[in-house]
Amino acid sequence: MVVDQDKLVYPTSLLDTDLYKFTMQQAVLQHFPGVEGTYKFTHRDKNVYFTRECFDHFKRSVALFSNVALTKDERAWLEQRCSYFTPQYLDYLEAYRFKPEQVHIDFVPVPEDVEKNARDDPTARGRLHIDAVGPWEETILWEVPLMACLSEIYFTTADTDWDYEGQAEAAYEKAVTLLKAGCVFSEFGTRRRRSFRTQRIVMDAILKAAKDHPGSGGVNGTSNMYYAKEFDVPPVGTIAHEWYMGVGAMRGYEHANAIALELWEKTYPNVLQIALTDTFSTEAFYKDFVANPHFAQKWTGLRQDSGDPYVFAPRAKEIYEQLGVDYKKKVIIFSDALNVEKALKLKKQCDELGFKCSFGIGTSLSNDFRKKSSGGKEKSKALNMVIKLSSVDGKPTVKISDEITKNTGDPDTVRLVKKVFQIPITDQDRTV
Incomplete structure (x- = not known):
């Protein structure tokens, strides 16, 4: 831009x-x-x-x-x-x-x-x-x-x-900390970046850190196609919530997760098979996952994007073991509001479990600034915004997050989908 x-x-x-x-x-x-x-x-x-x-x-x-x-x-x-x-x-x-x-x-x-x-x-x-x-x-x-x-x-x-002072150094130090801990991560910051320039500064810094500190950790690439091309690194990404949301609205909700994965396989039969679990809650996803063991066997892994991240890997381990699938050959990608501290804790947990993991880090890299007027003491907050698919073919779409307060979409349809998946209706659901 x-x-x-x-x-x-x-x-x-x-x-x-x-x-x-x-x-x-x-x-x-x-x-x-x-x-x-x-x-x-x-x-x-x-x-x-x-x-x-x-x-x-x-x-x-x-x-x-x-x-x-x-x-x-x-x-x-x-x-x-x-x-x-x-x-x-x-x-x-x-x-x-x-x-x-x-x-x-x-x-x-x-x-x-x-x-x-x-x-x-x-x-x-x-x-x-x-x-x-x-x-x-x-x-x-x-x-x-x-x-x-x-x-x-x-x-x-x-x-x-705010200004750009210290941005390159901060991104470099974050990357070094992650790399030294053996973390594999990707830059995911396009949507809420402070600026186009910021994302370039971040990409340059984290790739310099990876060059300076070769070892067990690594930079997988970036979700941004322009910077993947500019820096000659892999573009990273698979599916977002809107795919499951649209499929649910068009084909029905009861088995929306399975249908979404089946249709995705028809387009990408052997690649891009990281399943996003939380569009209608992760437990709802696991119902279709368990009923269709093919997905657990074939797909590379799972992405965690809402709720308590520390319960995700232990629960995924249970599901894979229930299906007789070696979870140590699968990967979990964490991408929910990550910062360095959270990534390090999740890496430690996954290492103890024997789970492979990687991290998609966005706002913490591409929009982490301080107010000039505070002398760098006060955070300059990023905008907390989203643009979501709201309907397809005139049918409202919804997202039932693992974070109970973050339902998205038409309130009547939210309540309907919660009933389909036997998710408790909250007081908030009754008042919207």
């Missing part, structure tokens, strides 16, 4: 996104072509507001996304690095253009700033309503660059109390 003289932020490459957006796009094109998909934005921090200036810059920036296209050089790199992409899909991707008319962005001022907003005062505070509506195979690519764009604009307009 670039920032121009008007503080507009927009991508310069279609590759400036995460690998799993492309892998899922190819699967959607194969199994659900032409189905409408809607994505909605949620900002979880109720005490942090956007400004009218931020909104104006963001809206103008999104209009420039249509200029982005896959280059011949980028296609050649995809052909070489990602052999699981078919020529037909790469033809589609080469012809793909973002359609800004699919994205609707509204600014809703806080009550005390309504008059300021009416005067187009750039300091007026408010919330953003964002959605993207169109064919699922098209709207699927909006999520990551929209979030990266919004984060960078916010931190160049609404919150500028």
